[in-house]
Amino acid sequence: MNLTIKDIAKMAGVSPGTVSKIINNYSGISEKTKRKVLDIIGETGYQPTFSAKSLATKKSNLIGLIYAGKVNVEITHPFFNEVVTTFKKTIGKLGYDIIMFSNEQFYQDNGSYIARCNHFHVDGCLIIAGDNVEDAIYELDESEIPCMGIDLKLKGPNSSFVMTENYALSSKVIQHFYLHSIRDIAFIGGRKDSSITIYREQGYIQAMQQLGLEIRDEWIQHGDYFEESGYEAMKRILDTKMYPKAVFAVSDMMAFGAIRAIKDSGMRVPEDIRVIGCDDIEACRFSSPQLSTIQQDKDRLGKLAANMLNDLISGNSQLSPVFVDSELIIRESCGSK
Structure with a gap:
Protein backbone atom coordinates (compact mmCIF):
# COMPACT_ATOMS: atom_id res chain seq x y z
CA MET A 1 0.00 0.00 0.00
CA ASN A 2 1.40 3.37 -1.01
CA LEU A 3 0.72 5.74 1.84
CA THR A 4 0.49 9.50 1.36
CA ILE A 5 1.21 12.33 3.74
CA LYS A 6 -2.56 12.73 4.16
CA ASP A 7 -2.81 9.10 5.32
CA ILE A 8 -0.11 9.65 7.95
CA ALA A 9 -1.81 12.89 9.08
CA LYS A 10 -5.17 11.08 9.44
CA MET A 11 -3.61 8.26 11.48
CA ALA A 12 -1.93 10.79 13.79
CA GLY A 13 -4.93 13.09 14.04
CA VAL A 14 -2.97 16.11 12.77
CA SER A 15 -2.87 18.18 9.57
CA PRO A 16 -0.70 17.26 6.55
CA GLY A 17 1.19 20.51 7.13
CA THR A 18 2.16 19.38 10.62
CA VAL A 19 3.43 16.06 9.26
CA SER A 20 5.44 17.92 6.61
CA LYS A 21 7.01 20.20 9.23
CA ILE A 22 8.02 17.19 11.30
CA ILE A 23 9.52 15.47 8.26
CA ASN A 24 11.50 18.64 7.49
CA ASN A 25 12.58 18.94 11.15
CA TYR A 26 10.88 22.30 11.77
CA SER A 27 10.59 23.65 15.30
CA GLY A 28 7.33 24.68 16.97
CA ILE A 29 5.84 21.18 17.16
CA SER A 30 5.32 19.58 20.56
CA GLU A 31 7.50 16.58 21.39
CA LYS A 32 4.40 14.47 22.01
CA THR A 33 2.99 15.18 18.53
CA LYS A 34 6.38 14.75 16.91
CA ARG A 35 6.94 11.38 18.59
CA LYS A 36 3.45 10.17 17.64
CA VAL A 37 3.94 11.06 13.96
CA LEU A 38 7.47 9.60 13.81
CA ASP A 39 6.26 6.38 15.42
CA ILE A 40 3.53 6.01 12.79
CA ILE A 41 6.04 6.71 10.01
CA GLY A 42 8.37 4.07 11.48
CA GLU A 43 5.60 1.47 11.89
CA THR A 44 4.16 1.96 8.39
CA GLY A 45 7.50 2.33 6.57
CA TYR A 46 6.22 5.53 4.95
CA GLN A 47 8.73 7.22 2.64
CA PRO A 48 8.14 10.98 2.20
CA THR A 49 7.71 12.05 -1.43
CA PHE A 50 9.38 15.09 -2.90
CA SER A 51 6.11 17.03 -2.77
CA ALA A 52 5.64 16.12 0.87
CA LYS A 53 9.05 17.44 1.77
CA SER A 54 8.36 20.71 0.01
CA LEU A 55 4.85 21.21 1.37
CA ALA A 56 5.92 23.13 4.48
CA THR A 57 8.62 25.27 2.87
CA LYS A 58 6.56 26.10 -0.25
CA LYS A 59 9.82 25.55 -2.17
CA SER A 60 10.53 22.73 -4.58
CA ASN A 61 14.14 23.67 -5.34
CA GLU A 165 26.47 44.10 -24.90
CA ASN A 166 25.58 43.66 -28.57
CA TYR A 167 26.09 47.23 -29.82
CA ALA A 168 29.63 47.31 -28.45
CA LEU A 169 30.22 43.83 -29.87
CA SER A 170 29.52 44.99 -33.42
CA SER A 171 31.50 48.18 -32.93
CA LYS A 172 34.61 46.21 -31.97
CA VAL A 173 34.47 44.29 -35.24
CA ILE A 174 34.00 47.36 -37.44
CA GLN A 175 36.71 49.32 -35.61
CA HIS A 176 39.16 46.44 -36.04
CA PHE A 177 38.59 46.34 -39.79
CA TYR A 178 38.80 50.14 -39.99
CA LEU A 179 42.12 50.26 -38.13
CA HIS A 180 43.52 47.79 -40.68
CA SER A 181 42.41 49.91 -43.64
CA ILE A 182 39.39 47.75 -44.46
CA ARG A 183 36.46 49.94 -45.48
CA ASP A 184 34.17 47.63 -47.49
CA ILE A 185 32.44 45.50 -44.83
CA ALA A 186 29.47 43.17 -45.30
CA PHE A 187 27.11 41.88 -42.61
CA ILE A 188 25.43 38.48 -42.25
CA GLY A 189 22.75 38.34 -39.58
CA GLY A 190 20.35 35.71 -38.33
CA ARG A 191 16.62 35.96 -38.96
CA LYS A 192 15.50 39.55 -39.58
CA ASP A 193 13.03 39.42 -36.69
CA SER A 194 15.58 37.98 -34.25
CA SER A 195 16.20 40.45 -31.42
CA ILE A 196 19.90 39.57 -31.25
CA THR A 197 20.33 40.14 -34.98
CA ILE A 198 18.46 43.43 -34.70
CA TYR A 199 20.79 44.66 -31.93
CA ARG A 200 23.95 43.56 -33.75
CA GLU A 201 22.80 44.94 -37.09
CA GLN A 202 21.99 48.27 -35.47
CA GLY A 203 25.45 48.21 -33.87
CA TYR A 204 27.03 47.47 -37.27
CA ILE A 205 25.15 50.33 -38.96
CA GLN A 206 25.91 52.75 -36.12
CA ALA A 207 29.64 51.92 -36.15
CA MET A 208 29.82 52.19 -39.95
CA GLN A 209 28.13 55.59 -39.85
CA GLN A 210 30.39 56.86 -37.05
CA LEU A 211 33.45 56.06 -39.16
CA GLY A 212 31.98 57.44 -42.39
CA LEU A 213 31.92 54.03 -44.10
CA GLU A 214 29.49 53.22 -46.89
CA ILE A 215 26.65 50.84 -46.06
CA ARG A 216 25.54 48.84 -49.08
CA ASP A 217 22.11 47.24 -48.79
CA GLU A 218 23.14 44.26 -50.94
CA TRP A 219 25.94 43.51 -48.48
CA ILE A 220 23.49 43.06 -45.61
CA GLN A 221 22.12 39.51 -45.75
CA HIS A 222 20.36 37.20 -43.30
CA GLY A 223 20.28 33.52 -42.40
CA ASP A 224 19.28 31.43 -39.39
CA TYR A 225 22.54 31.27 -37.35
CA PHE A 226 23.55 27.91 -38.85
CA GLU A 227 26.22 27.10 -41.43
CA GLU A 228 24.19 26.47 -44.58
CA SER A 229 22.37 29.79 -44.24
CA GLY A 230 25.74 31.56 -43.90
CA TYR A 231 26.86 29.87 -47.12
CA GLU A 232 23.75 31.03 -49.00
CA ALA A 233 23.97 34.57 -47.58
CA MET A 234 27.62 34.85 -48.66
CA LYS A 235 26.75 33.61 -52.15
CA ARG A 236 24.17 36.41 -52.45
CA ILE A 237 26.81 38.93 -51.40
CA LEU A 238 29.26 37.53 -53.96
CA ASP A 239 26.59 37.82 -56.67
CA THR A 240 26.81 41.61 -56.42
CA LYS A 241 28.97 43.67 -58.77
CA MET A 242 31.48 44.59 -56.07
CA TYR A 243 32.97 42.28 -53.46
CA PRO A 244 33.44 43.37 -49.86
CA LYS A 245 36.89 43.17 -48.30
CA ALA A 246 35.54 41.80 -45.04
CA VAL A 247 32.46 40.09 -43.60
CA PHE A 248 31.03 40.12 -40.09
CA ALA A 249 28.72 37.16 -39.40
CA VAL A 250 26.74 37.23 -36.15
CA SER A 251 27.37 33.55 -35.43
CA ASP A 252 30.43 31.35 -35.90
CA MET A 253 28.34 28.74 -37.69
CA MET A 254 27.29 31.25 -40.35
CA ALA A 255 30.89 32.47 -40.58
CA PHE A 256 31.99 28.91 -41.42
CA GLY A 257 29.38 28.85 -44.18
CA ALA A 258 30.59 32.22 -45.48
CA ILE A 259 34.19 30.97 -45.64
CA ARG A 260 33.07 27.90 -47.59
CA ALA A 261 31.18 30.09 -50.09
CA ILE A 262 34.22 32.34 -50.54
CA LYS A 263 36.45 29.33 -51.21
CA ASP A 264 33.92 27.81 -53.61
CA SER A 265 33.99 31.06 -55.60
CA GLY A 266 37.75 30.69 -56.10
CA MET A 267 38.78 33.36 -53.60
CA ARG A 268 40.82 33.04 -50.44
CA VAL A 269 40.35 33.87 -46.77
CA PRO A 270 41.84 36.18 -45.55
CA GLU A 271 43.82 37.27 -48.64
CA ASP A 272 40.74 38.32 -50.63
CA ILE A 273 38.02 38.59 -48.00
CA ARG A 274 38.46 38.62 -44.24
CA VAL A 275 35.87 37.01 -41.95
CA ILE A 276 34.90 37.49 -38.30
CA GLY A 277 32.22 35.41 -36.56
CA CYS A 278 30.65 35.57 -33.13
CA ASP A 279 30.41 33.18 -30.13
CA ASP A 280 33.94 31.65 -30.08
CA ILE A 281 32.72 28.07 -30.15
CA GLU A 282 35.34 25.33 -29.87
CA ALA A 283 35.36 24.65 -33.64
CA CYS A 284 36.86 28.11 -34.30
CA ARG A 285 40.28 26.83 -33.20
CA PHE A 286 40.22 23.91 -35.63
CA SER A 287 38.70 25.43 -38.78
CA SER A 288 40.79 26.23 -41.84
CA PRO A 289 41.60 29.05 -41.58
CA GLN A 290 41.12 29.37 -37.83
CA LEU A 291 38.16 31.68 -37.32
CA SER A 292 38.48 35.16 -35.85
CA THR A 293 35.48 35.80 -33.63
CA ILE A 294 33.86 37.74 -30.85
CA GLN A 295 34.22 35.79 -27.62
CA GLN A 296 31.15 36.14 -25.45
CA ASP A 297 31.78 35.47 -21.78
Missing part, protein backbone atom coordinates in the same frame (compact mmCIF):
# COMPACT_ATOMS: atom_id res chain seq x y z
CA LEU A 62 13.25 23.11 -8.99
CA ILE A 63 14.10 25.51 -11.82
CA GLY A 64 12.16 25.38 -15.09
CA LEU A 65 14.37 25.58 -18.20
CA ILE A 66 12.63 26.94 -21.30
CA TYR A 67 13.99 27.26 -24.83
CA ALA A 68 11.60 29.93 -26.08
CA GLY A 69 10.22 30.65 -29.54
CA LYS A 70 8.69 28.94 -32.53
CA VAL A 71 12.24 28.83 -33.87
CA ASN A 72 14.33 27.99 -30.82
CA VAL A 73 18.07 27.54 -30.43
CA GLU A 74 17.95 23.83 -29.57
CA ILE A 75 19.93 22.12 -26.84
CA THR A 76 22.81 21.40 -29.22
CA HIS A 77 23.56 25.05 -30.06
CA PRO A 78 27.22 25.44 -29.00
CA PHE A 79 26.91 28.90 -27.44
CA PHE A 80 23.76 28.32 -25.40
CA ASN A 81 24.85 24.80 -24.48
CA GLU A 82 27.96 26.21 -22.77
CA VAL A 83 25.99 28.97 -21.02
CA VAL A 84 23.39 26.48 -19.73
CA THR A 85 26.11 24.06 -18.59
CA THR A 86 27.65 26.81 -16.44
CA PHE A 87 24.19 27.83 -15.20
CA LYS A 88 23.40 24.21 -14.26
CA LYS A 89 26.61 23.81 -12.26
CA THR A 90 26.15 27.12 -10.46
CA ILE A 91 22.45 26.70 -9.68
CA GLY A 92 23.19 23.15 -8.51
CA LYS A 93 25.62 24.46 -5.91
CA LEU A 94 22.83 26.75 -4.72
CA GLY A 95 20.64 23.69 -4.07
CA TYR A 96 18.44 23.50 -7.16
CA ASP A 97 17.61 20.89 -9.78
CA ILE A 98 16.43 21.66 -13.33
CA ILE A 99 13.32 20.48 -15.17
CA MET A 100 13.04 21.21 -18.90
CA PHE A 101 9.77 22.38 -20.43
CA SER A 102 9.03 21.53 -24.07
CA ASN A 103 7.13 23.97 -26.28
CA GLU A 104 6.58 21.49 -29.11
CA GLN A 105 2.83 21.19 -28.42
CA PHE A 106 2.17 24.85 -27.69
CA TYR A 107 0.66 25.63 -31.04
CA GLN A 108 -1.62 22.61 -30.94
CA ASP A 109 -2.95 22.73 -27.38
CA ASN A 110 -2.50 26.39 -26.33
CA GLY A 111 -0.27 25.33 -23.46
CA SER A 112 0.54 27.57 -20.54
CA TYR A 113 3.96 27.86 -18.92
CA ILE A 114 2.32 29.31 -15.82
CA ALA A 115 0.13 26.21 -15.47
CA ARG A 116 3.14 23.94 -15.88
CA CYS A 117 5.19 25.93 -13.39
CA ASN A 118 2.38 25.69 -10.85
CA HIS A 119 1.94 21.96 -11.52
CA PHE A 120 5.61 21.24 -10.81
CA HIS A 121 5.87 23.93 -8.11
CA VAL A 122 9.03 25.37 -9.69
CA ASP A 123 10.73 28.14 -7.76
CA GLY A 124 11.76 30.03 -10.89
CA CYS A 125 12.51 29.78 -14.61
CA LEU A 126 15.48 30.28 -16.90
CA ILE A 127 14.36 31.33 -20.38
CA ILE A 128 16.70 31.02 -23.37
CA ALA A 129 16.00 33.39 -26.27
CA GLY A 130 14.60 32.09 -29.53
CA ASP A 131 12.84 33.67 -32.51
CA ASN A 132 9.09 34.34 -32.73
CA VAL A 133 8.75 34.05 -28.96
CA GLU A 134 5.34 32.69 -27.97
CA ASP A 135 2.89 34.87 -26.02
CA ALA A 136 2.98 32.34 -23.17
CA ILE A 137 6.56 33.45 -22.40
CA TYR A 138 5.45 37.03 -21.83
CA GLU A 139 2.49 35.83 -19.75
CA LEU A 140 5.00 33.95 -17.59
CA ASP A 141 7.21 37.04 -17.44
CA GLU A 142 4.29 39.10 -16.11
CA SER A 143 3.41 36.51 -13.45
CA GLU A 144 4.72 36.29 -9.89
CA ILE A 145 7.07 33.44 -10.84
CA PRO A 146 10.72 34.61 -10.82
CA CYS A 147 12.17 34.51 -14.35
CA MET A 148 15.67 35.05 -15.70
CA GLY A 149 16.25 35.59 -19.42
CA ILE A 150 19.43 34.94 -21.39
CA ASP A 151 19.61 37.15 -24.50
CA LEU A 152 15.91 37.88 -23.94
CA LYS A 153 14.65 41.13 -22.47
CA LEU A 154 12.19 40.46 -19.66
CA LYS A 155 10.33 43.25 -17.87
CA GLY A 156 8.04 41.45 -15.42
CA PRO A 157 7.68 42.22 -11.70
CA ASN A 158 9.95 39.33 -10.69
CA SER A 159 12.13 39.09 -13.78
CA SER A 160 15.49 40.22 -15.07
CA PHE A 161 17.94 39.20 -17.79
CA VAL A 162 21.59 38.94 -18.76
CA MET A 163 22.84 39.72 -22.23
CA THR A 164 26.06 40.42 -24.08
CA LYS A 298 29.67 32.31 -21.57
CA ASP A 299 30.94 31.44 -18.10
CA ARG A 300 30.02 34.84 -16.70
CA LEU A 301 26.60 34.83 -18.38
CA GLY A 302 25.76 31.43 -16.89
CA LYS A 303 26.98 32.30 -13.40
CA LEU A 304 25.23 35.67 -13.37
CA ALA A 305 21.96 34.10 -14.54
CA ALA A 306 22.11 31.49 -11.76
CA ASN A 307 22.93 33.89 -8.95
CA MET A 308 20.47 36.54 -10.10
CA LEU A 309 17.65 33.97 -10.40
CA ASN A 310 18.44 32.74 -6.89
CA ASP A 311 18.19 36.32 -5.62
CA LEU A 312 14.86 36.78 -7.41
CA ILE A 313 13.56 33.61 -5.77
CA SER A 314 14.77 34.91 -2.40
CA GLY A 315 12.65 38.04 -2.82
CA ASN A 316 15.00 40.57 -4.40
CA SER A 317 12.84 41.83 -7.27
CA GLN A 318 14.89 45.00 -7.78
CA LEU A 319 17.59 43.41 -9.93
CA SER A 320 18.51 45.48 -12.98
CA PRO A 321 19.47 43.75 -16.24
CA VAL A 322 23.19 43.04 -16.65
CA PHE A 323 25.04 43.55 -19.93
CA VAL A 324 28.28 41.59 -20.26
CA ASP A 325 31.30 42.77 -22.25
CA SER A 326 32.86 40.70 -25.04
CA GLU A 327 36.35 40.27 -26.47
CA LEU A 328 37.56 40.24 -30.06
CA ILE A 329 39.71 37.19 -30.75
CA ILE A 330 41.85 37.52 -33.90
CA ARG A 331 42.93 34.35 -35.68
CA GLU A 332 43.89 33.39 -39.24
CA SER A 333 40.63 34.41 -40.97
CA CYS A 334 41.51 38.07 -40.38
CA GLY A 335 45.18 37.84 -41.35
CA SER A 336 46.17 40.61 -38.92
CA LYS A 337 46.47 41.30 -35.24
